Amino acid sequence: VTALAEAGPAAREGTLVVTLEPCASTGRTGPCTTALLDAGVARVVYAIDDPTSTGADVLRAVGVSVAGGVLADDARPGLAVWLAAAETGRPLVTWKFASTLDGRTAAADTTSQWITGPAARADAHDWRARHDAVLVGIGTVLADDPTLTPRLGTIHAPPPLRVVADPDGRTPAHARVLAGGATLLAVAPGVRAPAGADTVEVPRTAAGLDLGVLLGELYRRGVRSVLVEGGARLAASFVRAGYVDRAIGYLGPLLLGAGRPVLDDVGVGTIDAARPWQIEDVTVLAGDVRIIARPVREG
Numbered sequence: 001v002t003a004l005a006e007a008g009p010a011a012r013e014g015t016l017v018v019t020l021e022p023c024a025s026t027g028r029t030g031p032c033t034t035a036l037l038d039a040g041v042a043r044v045v046y047a048i049d050d051p052t053s054t055g056a057d058v059l060r061a062v063g064v065s066v067a068g069g070v071l072a073d074d075a076r077p078g079l080a081v082w083l084a085a086a087e088t089g090r091p092l093v094t095w096k097f098a099s100t101l102d103g104r105t106a107a108a109d110t111t112s113q114w115i116t117g118p119a120a121r122a123d124a125h126d127w128r129a130r131h132d133a134v135l136v137g138i139g140t141v142l143a144d145d146p147t148l149t150p151r152l153g154t155i156h157a158p159p160p161l162r163v164v165a166d167p168d169g170r171t172p173a174h175a176r177v178l179a180g181g182a183t184l185l186a187v188a189p190g191v192r193a194p195a196g197a198d199t200v201e202v203p204r205t206a207a208g209l210d211l212g213v214l215l216g217e218l219y220r221r222g223v224r225s226v227l228v229e230g231g232a233r234l235a236a237s238f239v240r241a242g243y244v245d246r247a248i249g250y251l252g253p254l255l256l257g258a259g260r261p262v263l264d265d266v267g268v269g270t271i272d273a274a275r276p277w278q279i280e281d282v283t284v285l286a287g288d289v290r291i292i293a294r295p296v297r298e299g
């Protein structure tokens with residue numbers, strides 16, 4: 001819609017080349033099909049079918065020449081997050097953690113800064129910048145008082161929405177996560193959050209807030225990718241519920257032997273019940289190791 005507005009009369013009788021099938025529905029902008037017809041575009045070439053809309057049919061019905069599926073395999077990686085979210089109706093979830101070689105994220109006295117070095121931290125901030133939202137549990141806010149903004153990396157995208165799963169509204173009014181930028185506190189119904197904080201009410205389950213409802217709320221607000229940055233309790237709930245699509249783990253060359261584990265109980269009592277994951281990438285970042293992995297899903 002923006003490109004057509006900028007092209008103005010130059011778009012008349014023109015050909016539109018896009019990665020995704022133009023939509024026939026109203027999202028953040030009006031239907032792309034309406035904008036194309038208003039602009040007088042004669043031909044549309046696109047790579048990937050939109051699983052949520054049928055814009056190509058609408059255009060063909062009124063005489064626009066449409067070619068779909070062109071270079072689809074080349075276009076798919078760039079649309080992977082959007083497509084995955086469109087198929088599931090929830091944002092793509094990446095769980096990020098930093099741990100010692102023995103899988104600890106904080107020492108016995110709860111100190112946790114810094115497990116990894118500057119290169120790994122800058123890389124983690126780049127991943128933050130690539131996500132629409134960053135989510136932590138209230139335990140992490142109370143323990144670390146994080147800002148959750150991308151500050152160290154090289155990617156300068158609009159900062160992600162910061163989200164705190166905080167059933168009882170325990171986020172302190174002076175918490176750094178509430179300063180400078182957009183933050184959403186997910187609280188249980190009827191709970192009062194600090195004055196001025198943007199909140200969303202999410203029903204409780206035995207483990208905490210209902211993560212399916214929370215993800216649905218975020219999707220409704222336009223969030224298509226969420227980086228879950230801990231802690232162990234919130235991450236375990238995500239793993240248990242099967243909502244983690246990918247993990248990015250940074251391993252620092254330290255041993256603690258005691259302290260907070262990277263993940264709380266996920267209901268695995270015996271090795272046969274262990275959850276299978278597949279390693280996608282291993283990269284050494286100036287002395288730390290970054291592992292990207294995906295759960296192996298049946299079917």
Ligand SMILES: NC(=O)c1ccc[n+]([C@@H]2O[C@H](COP(=O)([O-])OP(=O)(O)OC[C@H]3O[C@@H](n4cnc5c(N)ncnc54)[C@H](OP(=O)(O)O)[C@@H]3O)[C@@H](O)[C@H]2O)c1
Pocket residue numbers: 096097098099105106110111112115136137138139140141143144165166167168170207208209210211229230231232233234235237238260
């Ligand atoms: N190295 C790392 O990568 C890393 C990253 C983050 C945190 N950490 C460390 O992890 C520690 C904090 O982790 P944590 O496990 O104690 O707390 P957490 O996972 O950050 O937060 C847990 C809290 O989130 C709330 N919550 C809401 N919905 C939930 C759900 N569905 N499932 C689980 N929790 C839900 C609950 O609050 P209520 O209790 O109010 O119900 C719960 O107690 C700190 O020591 C921090 O330094 C390390």
